[in-house]
Amino acid sequence: MSETMVVQEHVYDATIQITEMVDFGLDLKAIASKKAQIPPQGLRVNVAFKGELKGPKLQGTISGIDYLLMKPDGIGQLNVQAVITTSDGERIAQRGDGVLTPQQDSSVSQLRENIAFYSASSKYGWVNRMQFWASGTSDLSTGKILLKVFIA
Numbered sequence: 001m002s003e004t005m006v007v008q009e010h011v012y013d014a015t016i017q018i019t020e021m022v023d024f025g026l027d028l029k030a031i032a033s034k035k036a037q038i039p040p041q042g043l044r045v046n047v048a049f050k051g052e053l054k055g056p057k058l059q060g061t062i063s064g065i066d067y068l069l070m071k072p073d074g075i076g077q078l079n080v081q082a083v084i085t086t087s088d089g090e091r092i093a094q095r096g097d098g099v100l101t102p103q104q105d106s107s108v109s110q111l112r113e114n115i116a117f118y119s120a121s122s123k124y125g126w127v128n129r130m131q132f133w134a135s136g137t138s139d140l141s142t143g144k145i146l147l148k149v150f151i152a
Contacts, residue, residue, distance in 0.1 A: 006121045007041055008151065008152075009057070009148050009150060009151045010055060010057070010148070010149075010150055011055055011056070011058055011132060011149045011150060011151060012053040012054060012055025012056075012057060012058045012097045012146075012149050013053070013054055013055055013109075013144075013146075013147070013148050014052070014053050014062060014134075014145070014146070014147060014149065014151070015051050015052050015054075015073040015135075015144070016049045016050065016051030016062065016144070016145035016147065017049060017050060017051055017054075017143055017144060017145070018047055018048070018049050018143035018144075018145065019048045019049055019050055019143075020046075020048040021045055021047050021048075022045065022046040022048075023043075023044075023045050023047070024038065024043075024044050024045070026038075026043055026141070027072070028043065028045045028068075029140065031043060031070065031093055032102075032107060034142050035110040037092065038070050038071070038072050038074065039072070040072055040130040042063070042070055042071050042072060043069070043070040044067070044069055044070075045068045045070070046065055046066070046068070047065065047066040047067065047068050047086055047152055048063075048064070048065050049062075049064060049065070049082075049145065050062065051063075051145070052086065052095075053136040054085055055149070057090040057143045058065055058084065058086060058092075058124075058149075059086065059087040060084055060085050060086040060087045061084070061085050062082050062083070062084050062085075062094070063083055064080060064081050064082025064083060064094065065066045065077065065080070065081055065082075066078055066079065066080045067079040067081070068100070068118030070100075071122065074101075074102050075099055075100065075101055075102075076099065076101075076102075076109070077093065077097070077098075077099065077100075077102060078081045078096060078098040078099065078113055079096075079097055079112070079114075080092040080094065080095065080096040080097070080113065081094070081099075082095075082096075082097055083149050084117070084148075086124065090119065090123060090124055090148060091119065091121075092117050092118065092119040092121075092127060093117065093119070094115060094116070094117050095115070095116055096112030096113045096114060096116070096134070096135070097113065098111065098112045098114055099111075099112050102137060103113075105147075107137045107139055107140045107141035107142075108137050108138070108140075109136060109137065109139075109140070110135075110136075111135065111137060111138055111145070111147065112133075112134070112135055113133070113134040113135075113147070114130075114131070114132070114133060114152075115132040115133070115149065116131065116132070117130075128135055130151050130152070131151070131152040132149055132150065132151060132152055133149070133150050133151075133152045134148065134150070135147070135148055142147055
């Protein structure tokens, strides 16, 4: 009989630091400080990051880029591509999409993300058969992202 995982089972907590933001004509910090407005076509920013994962199912490090698109209404569309290196040296590809919702009068935004993983590793092949959800926060003033990831 094959083992099944419980829906909403906790996989890991991530503590992530933004390492670089590449803009294409307008800086995201100018938007956050209200020195500029998001243009009608939106604002594209490539957000590079790296961090640490700790949890009952996965531990290790993560690095990647969010190809973020901020829409004129202030909501961000996430498009995350990342690599997890597990504590035992295996690699897992991650892709995710979701929304970033700024909080009024704050540098903190709420994050909600749908995540899929891929690994050819026999130890981590279980991630290929699951869908994952993440929720957390991103603080532009500190560059810190905190996420909790669960099996959907």
